[in-house]
Amino acid sequence: MGRAFVFGDNIDTDLLAPGHAMKLEPREMARFCLEAVDPQFASVVRRGDIVVAGANFGMGSSREQAAISLKLLGVAAVFAQSFARIFYRNAINIGLPALVLPEAGEIAAGDEIGFDLEQGRADNRTQGRAYAFQALPPHLLAVIRDGGLTEHLKRRFNGTRA
Amino acid sequence: MTRGATLVEKVIARAAGLPGVTPGQLVVAKVDLAFAHDSSGARRWKPILDALGVGVWDPDKVALVNDHYAPAADAETAGFLKLTRDFAREQGIENLFDMVGISHLVLPDAGLIRPGAFIAGGDSHTPMAGAFGAYAAGYGATDMAAIVATGETWLSVPSTIRIEWSGAFAPFVVAKDVMLHLTREVGMDNGFRAVEFAGDAVEAMSMHARMVLCNMAAELGAETGVVAPDAVTFNYLARVGRPVENESAARALASDPDAVFERVWRFRAEDLGPQIAAPHSPGNTGPVGDYSGVRIDQAYIGACMGAKVDDLRMAAEVLRGRKVAPGVRLLIAPASRETFETASREGVLSDLITAGALMMPSGCGACAGYGGGVLADGEICISSTNRNFKGRMGSGEAQVYLGSPYSVAAAAVAGSIVDPRLLMTQGAR
Ligand code: SF4
Numbered sequence: 001m002g003r004a005f006v007f008g009d010n011i012d013t014d015l016l017a018p019g020h021a022m023k024l025e026p027r028e029m030a031r032f033c034l035e036a037v038d039p040q041f042a043s044v045v046r047r048g049d050i051v052v053a054g055a056n057f058g059m060g061s062s063r064e065q066a067a068i069s070l071k072l073l074g075v076a077a078v079f080a081q082s083f084a085r086i087f088y089r090n091a092i093n094i095g096l097p098a099l100v101l102p103e104a105g106e107i108a109a110g111d112e113i114g115f116d117l118e119q120g121r122a123d124n125r126t127q128g129r130a131y132a133f134q135a136l137p138p139h140l141l142a143v144i145r146d147g148g149l150t151e152h153l154k155r156r157f158n159g160t161r162a
Numbered sequence: 163m164t165r166g167a168t169l170v171e172k173v174i175a176r177a178a179g180l181p182g183v184t185p186g187q188l189v190v191a192k193v194d195l196a197f198a199h200d201s202s203g204a205r206r207w208k209p210i211l212d213a214l215g216v217g218v219w220d221p222d223k224v225a226l227v228n229d230h231y232a233p234a235a236d237a238e239t240a241g242f243l244k245l246t247r248d249f250a251r252e253q254g255i256e257n258l259f260d261m262v263g264i265s266h267l268v269l270p271d272a273g274l275i276r277p278g279a280f281i282a283g284g285d286s287h288t289p290m291a292g293a294f295g296a297y298a299a300g301y302g303a304t305d306m307a308a309i310v311a312t313g314e315t316w317l318s319v320p321s322t323i324r325i326e327w328s329g330a331f332a333p334f335v336v337a338k339d340v341m342l343h344l345t346r347e348v349g350m351d352n353g354f355r356a357v358e359f360a361g362d363a364v365e366a367m368s369m370h371a372r373m374v375l376c377n378m379a380a381e382l383g384a385e386t387g388v389v390a391p392d393a394v395t396f397n398y399l400a401r402v403g404r405p406v407e408n409e410s411a412a413r414a415l416a417s418d419p420d421a422v423f424e425r426v427w428r429f430r431a432e433d434l435g436p437q438i439a440a441p442h443s444p445g446n447t448g449p450v451g452d453y454s455g456v457r458i459d460q461a462y463i464g465a466c467m468g469a470k471v472d473d474l475r476m477a478a479e480v481l482r483g484r485k486v487a488p489g490v491r492l493l494i495a496p497a498s499r500e501t502f503e504t505a506s507r508e509g510v511l512s513d514l515i516t517a518g519a520l521m522m523p524s525g526c527g528a529c530a531g532y533g534g535g536v537l538a539d540g541e542i543c544i545s546s547t548n549r550n551f552k553g554r555m556g557s558g559e560a561q562v563y564l565g566s567p568y569s570v571a572a573a574a575v576a577g578s579i580v581d582p583r584l585l586m587t588q589g590a591r
Contacts, residue, residue, distance in 0.1 A: 019531030090302035
């Protein structure tokens with residue numbers, strides 16, 4: 001269960017991870033996440049909250065800090081109508097669920113949202129509605145369950161070397 | 163398989179060791195070339211590889227480029243550059259391009275971008291390599307670390323959109339105008355799709371112009387942009403000293419006549435005029451006339467796709483015999499050291515300097531706001547780069563317009579945005 005923070009279409013990686021902060025340590029950098037569209041976001045978002053957006057979330061650069069910043073701020077998942085490909089892969093690779101939800105536009109700021117990754121189901125407790133989203137394929141669920149691609153690969157390499 | 167294959171499907175099928183692939187199919191592909199820069203590469207791979215207890219899978223298939231923070235402006239970023247050098251040495255990576263230019267230009271100029279290759283780059287403009295008929299996509303740091311550890315990656319085979327341009331472009335209308343137009347017409351939300359550029363107007367383009375198309379496929383949201391290899395491709399690779407061995411195999415990469423495209427867009431080259439993208443999106447585009455009179459503080463000619471030698475030639479064509487307007491600064495960062503050298507040999511460099519341009523080091527510079535030449539609150543810039551997202555080039559309160567090198571140079575002379583065709587017919591100012 002988390003509160004929804006709602007953004008529009010085409011939220012780009014320069015908004016998520018501004019260039020001026022790119023040389024900072026990840027935790028420092030996260031303080032600037034989305035500052036240009038919502039200066040309060042990084043200070044008020046809490047562990048378990050949800051980011052909800054329109055089309056093409058994460059467009060722009062390949063910088064993984066865009067996804068890492070959200071993860072470090074405690075964001076539990078991003079629901080968007082569509083994602084930019086590199087952001088989508090990055091999010092999963094660092095263990096942040098990126099979920100395609102055509103009805104993302106129905107979610108209002110502050111709505112309480114719960115979700116079940118395996119079943120592909122999200123509940124909007126505030127509005128009393130349920131949404132279905134396409135569950136991730138098993139190999140990507142495994143990456144998220146392992147806590148990201150690095151942990152996932154550790155198992156693979158340690159497995160093969162053991 | 164009964165259906166024909168697109169160029170991208172052929173490359174992926176070969177890399178995945180399959181007779182054919184269809185869009186949406188999940189495959190694992192072997193990577194022919196993996197590269198990254200000082201911000202996305204060694205700095206981010208090393209901790210992951212160390213945690214895995216492995217090195218790069220094949221040092222000969224990995225290239226590293228110091229371009230984003232080059233030359234370093236402080237001790238911290240100097241450290242990123244040093245880390246890249248140390249990592250290359252430790253791992254036996256010979257393809258280290260250390261402060262000689264921007265990855266997307268120096269790699270093809272070293273002959274490392276080959277038709278039909280599956281290329282993974284730690285940078286979102288990796289699709290520029292698709293100009294050579296390669297599948298080239300950008301990846302984030304963890305994906306790239308996994309790729310350099312294993313030599314492979316998974317992907318869902320993209321569908322292909324074909325964009326055809328027929329006819330001939332008018333004078334002062336160039337590939338950059340094409341892409342600014344397409345970001346509006348085709349849109350920027352083409353994730354998980356490939357874009358193929360074709361038609362006689364594309365076939366007539368130089369490699370440098372094709373690189374602009376494929377580079378800005380990233381702004382269309384596409385995972386790669388491609389142009390089928392032809393004599394122009396082969397001549398370029400021969401000129402850089404790495405000729406294509408089997409030209410007929412490279413030609414056979416072209417999409418089959420019965421290939422299935424998700425959509426085909428057709429445009430007429432003669433209908434296009436110079437385009438400008440207004441703040442804060444490359445898709446916020448209109449004809450240059452819509453923005454004429456917008457006063458500027460800075461004009462910037464830079465970036466992988468916006469400061470190649472042909473771009474500098476365009477700027478010089480406008481600037482020769484003219485001066486940068488009072489109160490305006492024109493910054494030019496040639497995309498590579500070799501670009502600098504060629505421009506110098508041709509006299510282009512002296513045209514730029516005489517007109518009042520400030521020459522900047524070869525590197526990413528102000529393009530991503532990492533290097534020198536960034537903007538203050540409230541300043542207005544016109545730039546030959548590919549993105550004008552809010553806050554990318556310095557202050558979040560700055561306004562960045564995008565245009566071709568012709569449009570940028572013309573604005574520098576006029577002090578405000580102007581149709582380069584008008585400026586050129588009015589004579590010197
Ligand atoms: S010049 Fe700009 S677009 Fe090109 S690689 Fe560098 S930062 Fe990216």
